[in-house]
Amino acid sequence: MKMDALVKKYPDVGLVLEQAEVPVIKEGEALVKIHKTAICGTDVHIYNWNQWAQQTIKTPMIIGHEFVGEIVEIKGNSPEFKVGDLVSAEGHVTCGHCRNCKEGLKHLCPTAQGIGVNRNGIFAEYAAIPLSNLWKCDKDIPEEMYAIFDPFGNATHTALAYPMIGEDVLITGAGPIGIMAAAICKHVGARHVVITNTSDWRLEFAKQVVPGVVTVNTKTTDLKDVQRSLGMTDGFGVGLEMSGNGNALNQMIDNMINGGKIALLGLGINGGIEWDKFIFKCLHLQGIYGRKVFETWRKMTTMLQSGLDISKIITHRLPYTEFKQGFDLMNSKKSGKIILDLSLIHISEPTRRTPI
Numbered sequence: 001m002k003m004d005a006l007v008k009k010y011p012d013v014g015l016v017l018e019q020a021e022v023p024v025i026k027e028g029e030a031l032v033k034i035h036k037t038a039i040c041g042t043d044v045h046i047y048n049w050n051q052w053a054q055q056t057i058k059t060p061m062i063i064g065h066e067f068v069g070e071i072v073e074i075k076g077n078s079p080e081f082k083v084g085d086l087v088s089a090e091g092h093v094t095c096g097h098c099r100n101c102k103e104g105l106k107h108l109c110p111t112a113q114g115i116g117v118n119r120n121g122i123f124a125e126y127a128a129i130p131l132s133n134l135w136k137c138d139k140d141i142p143e144e145m146y147a148i149f150d151p152f153g154n155a156t157h158t159a160l161a162y163p164m165i166g167e168d169v170l171i172t173g174a175g176p177i178g179i180m181a182a183a184i185c186k187h188v189g190a191r192h193v194v195i196t197n198t199s200d201w202r203l204e205f206a207k208q209v210v211p212g213v214v215t216v217n218t219k220t221t222d223l224k225d226v227q228r229s230l231g232m233t234d235g236f237g238v239g240l241e242m243s244g245n246g247n248a249l250n251q252m253i254d255n256m257i258n259g260g261k262i263a264l265l266g267l268g269i270n271g272g273i274e275w276d277k278f279i280f281k282c283l284h285l286q287g288i289y290g291r292k293v294f295e296t297w298r299k300m301t302t303m304l305q306s307g308l309d310i311s312k313i314i315t316h317r318l319p320y321t322e323f324k325q326g327f328d329l330m331n332s333k334k335s336g337k338i339i340l341d342l343s344l345i346h347i348s349e350p351t352r353r354t355p356i
Contacts, residue, residue, distance in 0.1 A: 006123035006323055009060045013049050015123075015323060020062065023120070023128035030134060031073035032087060032127050036147040037320070037340045038066040041175070042117065044330045056117065064123030065091040065116040068137060068146035078131050086137040088146040089129045090293050091115045096132070106293040107157075123320070125342060135297050141304050144314060148337050149300055152310065153291035154265060155180035156300050161263040161286050162238050165189035170223070170236040172252050173243030173266055174202040174215070176337050180310050181240050183210045187308045190238075192230050196223070196248065201334050209312045209336070218248070223255045236260060244268035253278050263288050313337050319344040 005020040025031045046053045046063050057063075071085045081087070094101050094109035101109050115121050115129075122129075137146045145152075159181040169190045171178050174197035185193045194214040197203050203215035216226055227235070235257035241249050244266030252262060253274055261284040278285070291297065304310075315336035318326050322340075329335040 003125035004320070005062045005125070006064065006320070007060050008046055008057055008063050011049065011054065011059050013047070015047060015063070015327075017321065017323065020124065022126050025073060025075045025128045027076045028131050029075055029128050030071045030078075030081060030087070030131055032067075032069040032089075032122075032129050033072045034067050034069040034122055034125060034127060034342050036068050036144055036342065037064050037122055038147045038151075038314075039323075039326050039330055039338045039340065040064075040066050040151060041330075042114075043123075044327060046117075047327045048331070061116075062120040062122075062124050062127075063116040064121040065114065066147055066150040067122040067127070068143045068149075069122075069127070071134075072126070074131070076131065081131060081134055081136065086139060086143070086146075087129075087134045088137055088149050089115070089133045089135060090291065090297070091133075091150050092290050092293075093119065093130055093133060094293070107290045112290075123323075123340070135294060138301060138305070141301065142311070144317070144339050145304060145311070147339055148314065149297065150291075151177050151337070152180055152300055153296045154288070156184055156303070157291050157296050158240050158242070158263045158265045158288045159184040160188070160296075160299065161288060162261040162284075164238065166191055167237040168192045168230070168232055168235075169194065169238045169240065170252055170255060171195040171240045171242060172245070172248035173197065173241070174199070174206045175242060176313055177265065178240070178242035179206045179209050179336075180313055181242065182206065182213045183308060183310050184303065185238075185240075186210060186212060187303060187306075192232065194223075194226060194230075194236070196251070197243075199333065205336065209310065218251060223251060227255065234258075239263070240265070242266050246270070246272045250274050253281070253283065256281060256283055258282055260284070262286070265289075314339055317341055 001022045002019040006015045009016040092112040094106045155177045169185045196216045239252045239262040241264045246269045265288045313336045316338045320340040326338045
């Protein structure tokens, strides 16, 4: 049976909306009917066919990894999941047998495969997902929130890498993940949360999503002056680097308290880092990748249930057939998260196969 899918069909810019076969699931997998997806920065790299994508993606491939959907078929025994369950999923499929997987540290699996990167993804009407990657959704949380649990999880993993209560926090990079991290820091008890960028649009958007966050355009404002205006005397205790920009990381190092703690999520920083200053200040550095499986997922759920509001991070909701508009908006860098909604167009049920 056929389904609609967004396919990276050619090694070139763009995607193709075309008919593809509905996946035939294997033992230990579920067939998920996709309700909503969201466009990730990784998807934009693949769409734009940048150098990373050219080195990583094998065409043709269905891309995408942020979603919420409904189980329509299961193959194998599953005491936790059943047909009809609303689910999202961890986007990294791990090996299950390396040291880290066996010790419960799946996010550190060295051979993890990315859904929509190393294997077919979820920009389609249906997707085959390993049961071990599924997360059952509480129906008291809006579906579209689960569609962004992947980047929300990046923000959560980074923001909660160090104790946060009472800390002054510097976040470099006001993209959607940085902004969600600011909301988390406020929610869990940080004192001052300062977020930097060189785009006034991004900074204004951050204030709309996170009331009370302090925004700084580092082109025009010195962070030392910001510290003085906030009554800070020693520097920031926690830094969250989200931009992947070496200048931003150097500004963070310069404004940290001696012994301060930095969590590093942003990719692409190559050279020019003031490591001598980093060492003399005895700073701590923690690299962050993905989400803790499934600790981060539980924390995301409970924070939303306890009042964390990141709903304004979603700025656009489009039918999946209007995917090009979504990618154009992402490339404009004047959007938050963008939902591609598959429920806005009629989707036929696949032929139900009897689980073995």
